[in-house]
């Protein structure tokens with residue numbers, strides 16, 4: 001066991017007997033690499049999302065990389081992506097050979113991409129738009145869809161924050177052409193490392209399956225069962241496979257996801273009630289309409305302008321409360337400084353004020369109150 005450094009960690013996982021028993025059963029089965037449990041996880045995840053196809057992969061970054069390759073992104077292309085995002089999206093674009101083009105957010109209330117700025121960023125080389133549903137709040141998929149239709153662009157959803165969130169009744173990840181999920185430990189569906197790509201397009205699904213496993217036409221699991229004895233390699237692929245143990249954890253977590261999301265929603269509502277508009281703090285996404293529901297991946301507050309965020313974080317940390325920042329905008333990183341050509345004033349304006357508070361389904365009322373009290377005290 002690791003030492004519990006935080007009284008209130010940023011994220012937490014539930015380890016119950018069901019999870020441990022399921023993991024032991026998989027270990028005892030003697031088949032650990034990709035096989036029947038991965039297939040079952042894919043079927044159940046597809047069914048949860050209402051997607052035709054789900055392809056399990058090693059992590060969310062691999063999901064994005066494969067999705068971008070499958071939709072044809074490569075050298076000479078540009079892909080539009082919000083700078084206020086995890087760097088994996090930009091890295092995945094770059095690894096296809098394409099160039100990321102950063103777009104701005106709508107504003108401090110709506111930390112998702114600004115459709116007008118996406119439109120402004122479209123050029124002759126644009127091939128795709130990677131949208132993020134920031135913190136689990138779906139971005140305006142109607143507006144992005146119109147831009148994509150007008151210019152013949154593909155929408156890739158980075159739904160890492162958004163399993164279970166919906167846009168006009170459809171699950172995030174299934175609204176665009178292809179959707180990518182992460183099952184990193186701090187996500188709503190934590191596995192440790194893992195990811196999933198969902199799509200309604202059979203050709204894309206085929207291509208994803210090939211690219212996931214070296215471009216080979218059969219799997220070790222097929223050969224083990226005697227369903228195949230050899231293979232061809234038809235594209236130059238990767239080893240981005242998920243293994244059986246993590247698929248087992250994923251299956252248990254998927255069953256718990258609705259309860260996890262409901263718990264997060266309750267805690268997010270309490271944060272909003274206690275913090276929004278108090279002492280100059282604001283909580284973004286205060287006015288979300290009927291068209292979307294959130295999976296509440298992150299509890300983000302905007303500190304009053306001029307606040308020393310490091311000092312606030314240090315004060316909370318001293319009280320055993322872990323915080324984070326989602327995200328330092330990608331265009332501010334050294335590796336992307338040369339791609340930082342477009343002005344992103346709204347991203348720049350909120351970047352220094354963002355603070356992420358602890359949020360997970362089983363957070364206790366006492367923990368929430370201690371975070372609220374510590375934050376109000378610190379500012």
Ligand SMILES: Cc1ncc(COP(=O)(O)O)c(C=O)c1O
Pocket residue numbers: 059060061062085086088089132158160161181182183184193194195
């Ligand atoms: C928005 C977003 N996209 C992509 C990723 C990459 O996922 P992973 O860490 O599983 O590679 C993450 C995870 O941290 C994320 O938060």
